[in-house]
Amino acid sequence: MTAQAQDPYRIGRSGGGEGEETTGRGEGGPASKRTTVGYGFWIYLLSDIILFSGFFAAYAVLAKQTAGGPGPRDLFGQERVAIETAALLLSSFTCGLAGVAAERRNLLWAQAGLLATGMLGAVFLGLELSEFAEMIGKGAGPQRSAFLSAFFGLVGLHGLHIGVGLLWLGTMMAQLWVKGFQPQILRRLMCFNLFWHALDIVWVGIFTMVYLMGVAP
Amino acid sequence: MSEHSDSGDTAPGAEAAGGEEFAGGIASYAVGLALAALLTAAAFLVVNVPVVWRPAIPMALVVLAVAQMGVHLVFFLHVTTGPDNTNNVLALAFGALVVLLLIGGSVWILSHLDHAMMPMDRQMHGFP
Numbered sequence: 001m002t003a004q005a006q007d008p009y010r011i012g013r014s015g016g017g018e019g020e021e022t023t024g025r026g027e028g029g030p031a032s033k034r035t036t037v038g039y040g041f042w043i044y045l046l047s048d049i050i051l052f053s054g055f056f057a058a059y060a061v062l063a064k065q066t067a068g069g070p071g072p073r074d075l076f077g078q079e080r081v082a083i084e085t086a087a088l089l090l091s092s093f094t095c096g097l098a099g100v101a102a103e104r105r106n107l108l109w110a111q112a113g114l115l116a117t118g119m120l121g122a123v124f125l126g127l128e129l130s131e132f133a134e135m136i137g138k139g140a141g142p143q144r145s146a147f148l149s150a151f152f153g154l155v156g157l158h159g160l161h162i163g164v165g166l167l168w169l170g171t172m173m174a175q176l177w178v179k180g181f182q183p184q185i186l187r188r189l190m191c192f193n194l195f196w197h198a199l200d201i202v203w204v205g206i207f208t209m210v211y212l213m214g215v216a217p
Numbered sequence: 218m219s220e221h222s223d224s225g226d227t228a229p230g231a232e233a234a235g236g237e238e239f240a241g242g243i244a245s246y247a248v249g250l251a252l253a254a255l256l257t258a259a260a261f262l263v264v265n266v267p268v269v270w271r272p273a274i275p276m277a278l279v280v281l282a283v284a285q286m287g288v289h290l291v292f293f294l295h296v297t298t299g300p301d302n303t304n305n306v307l308a309l310a311f312g313a314l315v316v317l318l319l320i321g322g323s324v325w326i327l328s329h330l331d332h333a334m335m336p337m338d339r340q341m342h343g344f345p
Binding site: 061205 | 226227228229230231242243245246247249250253254257260261263264265267271274275278279281282285286289290293294304305308309311312315316319320322323324327
């Protein structure tokens with residue numbers, strides 16, 4: 001199919017040439033694919049954050065309903081949360097560096113940044129799972145009280161996102177390795193970057209509301 | 218990517234105007250990391266060291282968290298007030314509105330219900 005057949009009215013006034021970036025408010029035709037893909041993924045991320053906000057609301061409402069069981073002060077250790085927070089923040093940083101390296105078509109640094117991101121994400125997930133295992137071992141599982149149900153729901157949902165993100169990350173590294181810097185690979189990488197940064201933003205909410213407010217004097 | 222005119226849209230997370238904006242490139246991520254680390258450290262400090270008046274600690278934590286989310290949005294996600302970001306900012310504003318309504322509304326309504334409800338022990342034994 002020729003460019004003329006795809007766009008008979010030449011809405012994209014560049015004539016459909018490759019590599020043309022015709023963007024913005026209808027001037028010069030529709031936005032580039034990179035912009036529309038990024039925008040669509042941004043909308044998804046916002047809806048995901050709204051999903052999280054439901055869990056946040058449930059936690060805020062149920063946080064004091066411990067049913068005579070252990071409360072936040074008995075369960076949460078600040079050291080582990082501090083390490084988790086540092087790991088996730090650093091992974092957000094390395095993920096951004098990988099994105100910049102990919103923009104500059106530097107395969108080595110892009111892969112190194114993604115690898116660092118994945119390892120820091122794995123550290124985070126490992127610490128979180130060990131915390132869950134410890135709590136369940138102490139008899140403070142999700143079935144103990146409304147507070148613990150809300151806690152496992154909220155923090156577990158975030159952990160699930162991190163786990164899925166790690167799978168995505170591995171896939172991206174493999175695709176980058178095999179296919180190189182093709183436009184669609186770069187777009188996926190951009191979406192992954194957005195996803196990972198958004199998860200870090202959600203974690204800011206979690207460590208503030210769940211962990212720090214839970215142990216605040 | 219680098220061909221944007223100033224009237225074009227940018228994808229969220231993409232840098233506008235050939236990286237000439239304030240929060241562009243690796244420097245942006247470094248500044249963002251430093252600020253975020255600072256705000257995180259401040260949040261942990263507020264909880265562990267008596268620097269803030271006790272009843273104000275939750276509010277101080279909320280302020281620090283909102284500030285850190287702002288830092289993440291600007292320096293990591295490159296959401297700016299520039300004309301190329303109008304759509305992204307509008308979508309974000311709507312998302313923030315829904316989040317505020319959901320969390321604020323739930324907490325508000327349920328705290329009122331909780332307040333208006335009779336304590337469990339009195340409910341079971343009737344009025345004194």
